[in-house]
Amino acid sequence: MENKNSVNSRKLVSVKGKALKDLFTDPDVIAAKVDGRIVDLSTSLNGGKEVEPVSMHSKEGLEILRHSTAHVMAEAVKALFPDARPTIGPATDEGFYYDFDRDTPFSSEDLASIEKKMQDIIASDKPFIRKEIPKEDAVRYFTDQHEPYKVEILNDIEDDTVSLYTQGDFTDLCRGPHIPSTGYIKAFKLLSVAGAYWRGDEHNKMLQRIYGTAFASKEELDKYLEFLEESKKRDHRKLGRELELFMMSDEVGPGLIIYLPKGGMLRSILEDFEKRLHLKRGYDIVYGPGILKGELWKISGHMDNYRENMYFTEVDNQLYGIKPMNCLSHILIYRSKIRSYRDLPLRYFELGTVTRHEKSGVLHGLLRVRQFTQDDAHIFCMPDQLIDEIISIINLVDEVMALFGFDYETEISTRPEKSIGTDEEWELATNALKQALEVKGLEYDINEGDGAFYGPKIDIKLKDAIGRKWQCATIQCDFSLPQRFDLSYIGPDGQKHRPVMLHRVILGTIERFMGVLIEHYAGAFPTWLAPVQVVVMSITEAHSGYAGDIAQRLEEDDIRVELDTRNEKIGYKVREARAMKVPYMAIVGQREMDENTITLRDRSGKQEKTTVDDLISRIKSSVPEI
């Protein structure tokens, strides 16, 4: 968000012995940076410092505003529900939440009354007062107040002094900073209630969380609420049904997708695209079986590290694991003959369908399912080829994301608790990933402990048309599995050496990527992806034959066409084709029949008279070069 303060926003000042609030007259300034540290406006300066105002329109200011709104919400909740024990209430990327321990959960009616109470608190414009006290005093205070969660938090704080913030009747343990007074809150809304574990640990008690958001102005809040509405309209589950792409059924089971003809077409287009893409880049297409013997999963470490996500089946007294990943077959393909350093790198690509037992509560449309198809590949290479291979995968991701119109961010996930391999291997692997990103000049965040059990990974979060982030592509570096399966290649020295293995997906999974594409394009796929590219529609029965001829010519040129010669008015047919978000309509009546033309209407409603050949070449040229 832009810092839109005009008068004194960027100015650095130097003062002595003055409260910061006297320096800034702009009512949007809610805090200040003193020598780079953000503090309350009520702070008094002693000595010359560099001071910069923080506006509630800035990212940092907005965070403070939201955090303060969370405190106001906690005050309201305590006033209305004295039995609710406050725990923590931070700002988030999109708003804030506060978690309470309470026997009876909040209802949506409760939200309305909490909101009303908050309005009162804001109207009374109570100041936020900061107090620094010794930790023992704070422990005593919160013990007296019967707030065990605050005491627990205090016990984890190492400092001797802690800060408390009080506004009105509510005092919270808090590092701050906060807005000067509650009246600074101009636009907020409570959004939902949810359960959340204390300290995010599923073994702990479940608390009651209230989500809300706040903005510097009513307009910005309204814009955000519109964004939420827009997201709902783009929901792939809704569009998936309306556009007849896929279905799910209680009779089949949760998290299992059935592709309807139009979704089947979309999937097949994506899969053809992927095959061409990979063949052109030195990958070999392979296929592995859906079930593999239990013994293999023991060797790989899946039995010890991934068991709760796997399905098993027993045939003829032999245990089989239904594959949750495609790597094992690819490893066996590598091991199927002696490899020379001259053969490397070897890149095996598989549109591999895997099955994972995901917890029932996490399933979500196409985005989180129990059986899905990955555009998976495993690259076996020499250690000194590793960086180049990672770089060329990043280049591929870059190219593909640009093609679909996605921007993206990258992060590196490091060693999780449950994992295999030595620390040295993990460090080597993690450094290789970092180095590749640095060579590419890409910035990345570190996601501690979030790697796969066999190696660290680069996660790519793509950003869709309305700014939401989705995890699809991932690149994982693995020294462990080659060792566990005793993979080797013969080097120039005639000796056996251990290859390194990269696991990677580009789209991630066909299911999730389709879900993201549906929301990204709001169902209006670009022509090359559209399951139906043209609907040929006749004005009356007299033009059915001509319409049929047009449709047939398109079909002969591999155009995905539907023919609509129903006994309906043209307005009705146009309406339906628009609802199905078909890129082109070819409308034919007496005029077109006489001239051997079509009237071509595109999705924007633009119309022109043209020929079938022109339409065919337009559609053909929409297919991207890869």
Added chain:
RNA sequence: GCCAGCGUAGCUCAGUGGCAGAGCAGCUGAUUCGUAAUCAGCAGGUCAAGGGUUCAAGUCCCUUCGCUGGCUCCA
């Protein structure tokens, strides 16, 4: 898996313990029409499933299943 809410026709949704409803979609017929809905008729239901309370349950209670929003987990 956990917390909360929800589950009525293919879809969207009314139905406040007393006869199971509407619009759209579907089917049949009429209409032959130039760019977001032509008219009429017909058909469509184990009210998620099972149990209970009641003279009477879509409605109240319990259990199970599923979905939605979160939490934890994840492509």
